[in-house]
Amino acid sequence: xxxxxxxxxxxxxxxxxxxxxxxxxxxxxxxxxxxxxxxxxxxxxxxxxxxxxxxxxxxxxxxxxxxxxxxxxxxxxxxxxxxxxxxxxxxxxxxxxxxxxxx
Numbered sequence: 001x002x003x004x005x006x007x008x009x010x011x012x013x014x015x016x017x018x019x020x021x022x023x024x025x026x027x028x029x030x031x032x033x034x035x036x037x038x039x040x041x042x043x044x045x046x047x048x049x050x051x052x053x054x055x056x057x058x059x060x061x062x063x064x065x066x067x068x069x070x071x072x073x074x075x076x077x078x079x080x081x082x083x084x085x086x087x088x089x090x091x092x093x094x095x096x097x098x099x100x101x102x103x
Contacts, residue, residue, distance in 0.1 A: 004029050034087060039065050043092050065092055
């Protein structure tokens with residue numbers, strides 16, 4: 001995602017007129033990764049497969065879904081900061097399902 005945005009930014013000084021429509025490439029890719037095929041699908045499948053493991057719960061609580069940060073830094077950030085600056089949106093299903101009380 002950052003590569004496509006970098007290419008657009010690097011090419012922007014020479015773009016003229018309708019060539020600025022090229023922004024739809026990185027914008028479309030970003031929307032796909034954030035809302036459709038990237039983070040939501042990957043999180044949902046990983047939750048289904050590993051959601052019952054304690055180590056996975058710890059990993060999910062301390063690991064950023066998009067922007068790489070050290071676990072100690074990310075784990076201590078407030079929720080509003082994660083949402084605004086790191087694009088951790090509520091639809092990413094970051095909360096794992098609770099285990100059944102009776103098995």
